[in-house]
Amino acid sequence: MEEVSRGRIPEAVAIVAKREGIKPAKLTKLVSAGRVVIPMNARREIRPLGIGEFLTTKVNVNIGTSKAFESSESENGKAQAAVEAGSDTIMDLSTGGDLDLIRRNLLAALKVPIGTVPIYQAAINGDLSSERMFNALENQAKDGVDFVTIHVGVNKNSLERLKYSPRIMGIVSRGGSLTMKYIVETDQENPYYDEFDYVLEIAKEHELTLSLGDGLRPGCIEDASDRAKYMEFIMLGELVQKARQAGVQTMVEGPGHMPANDIETSVRAIKHLTDGAPLYLLGPLVTDIAPGYDHITAAIGGVIAGMAGADFLCATTPSEHLDLPTREDVIEGTYVTRIAAHAADLNKMGVKKRAREWDLEMAKARVDLDWERQFRAAINQRLARQIRHRRGVEIDTCTMCSDLCAIRIGRELVKK
Ligand code: SF4
Structure with a gap:
């Protein structure tokens, strides 16, 4: 806090700014005002993390x-x-x-x-x-x-x-x-x-x-x-x-x-x-x-x-x-x-713009029935993969609606 109040941008602030997609000068002001903290003991070498x-x-x-x-x-x-x-x-x-x-x-x-x-x-x-x-x-x-x-x-x-x-x-x-x-x-x-x-x-x-x-x-x-x-x-x-x-x-x-x-x-x-x-x-x-x-x-x-x-x-x-x-x-x-x-x-x-990009990626993968992309976008890939394959039925839709897949029907209609 002392460093930033003297107008300096400490390395930890620069790293957090990059990680969060925020301008270092803005983050410096937030840290200086106490509205963001970067918990990091002087003895530790960790990846800096901002909260606030x-x-x-x-x-x-x-x-x-x-x-x-x-x-x-x-x-x-x-x-x-x-x-x-x-x-x-x-x-x-x-x-x-x-x-x-x-x-x-x-x-x-x-x-x-x-x-x-x-x-x-x-x-x-x-x-x-x-x-x-x-x-x-x-x-x-x-x-x-x-x-x-x-x-x-x-x-x-x-x-x-x-x-x-x-x-x-x-x-x-x-x-x-x-x-x-x-x-x-x-x-x-x-x-x-x-x-x-x-x-x-x-x-x-x-x-x-x-x-x-x-x-x-x-x-x-x-x-x-x-x-x-x-x-x-x-x-x-x-x-x-x-x-x-x-x-x-x-x-x-x-x-x-x-x-x-x-x-x-x-x-x-x-x-x-x-x-x-x-x-x-x-x-x-x-x-x-x-x-x-x-x-x-x-x-x-x-x-x-x-x-x-x-x-x-x-x-x-x-x-x-x-x-x-x-x-x-x-x-x-x-x-x-x-x-x-x-x-x-x-x-x-x-942060909402970046957060929404993640959801958008999932939505696009779903409409493409692209299961690998869906797994990659899932918060818990392992669980999503396991549920998808647990019945051993390999079809391009899922077993929920099978050949009555609303996404596929809708996509084919749009193509016509
Ligand atoms: S089968 Fe049904 S639940 Fe599965 S992807 Fe298609 S619309 Fe969604």
Whole structure:
């Protein structure tokens, strides 16, 4: 941010500009204003990735061990599979096994931006303290992590709002609940909020991007859009301003579970309160009643949110609310979230022209009944190919209408 504010165009900005088809000078202004972030730790050599206004909607995939399943290898395999399926970033949410080793292995293996949630490591032995929270943040930044979620919006003020606006499910964010526990048990303020200047110092030293977490995100439709949530965003907006003044790149995370008709208002309000900071969303999940299909409930919300201005979607898998995702769940969640991101991009300023070219290519391949071109244009080539050939019937149309293929009939009529 400092380089661009001096009028220079850093190499990372030039690379992102080329990748996104945007003028480097325009991207420089967006980075300088904090409306686009390029998460990249000073230690890492990765392909730079931009997140924010006028850029394609990006997708993150979460992986991570738990105390019930501690296999570092399987999480590494899931992360690789997610990147192969097109995930732009990976977040390591591990809470079981050797967390340092898991994180370092991921950083060594992947060339995409990697994010973490340092409070998980700080709380791993159950004795959360301010010192442990800052040690975890600093150690992870030193390891080369590119962005971190810190739940600075969960503090005495927002918890007071929660008290006067009771919820069915209370706090459902893991980091949010750990922070609340610390505040309630010690009667001390959230250290990351209280000493935000120190957080900024660490971030600046390591060129770490901050993702201000939505610790008060609603966990069910009934809890959506309450005063506690908006209080959190008012405070996050103030912290975004502070971070920008300090030259630290910052994103904001958003909710959660939300009825479809609330999403646009919510996204626009968050963007307004945080002065256009890149918005990173989990979901929003538009209903609570579909365990096993929550990658779809999240994708529906993701499209609406993306059209309203969300910049970065976190993949949800079919395991959400049920189990630690398998490798197959991660792959499925990645593709479904990419579809949501692309559907939003078809309407997004600055990117819709290029997004529509992809759909146009598919439409042309379909009207030509050119199956190879259709596979090449498919978001998941392997799946499209497998379904097309699974019955072993090789005809130039497909088995859906067979010789009554509407496309072929229509084409022949046009020729006459
Ligand atoms: S057979 Fe039917 S479904 Fe298949 S390509 Fe032709 S019109 Fe489309």
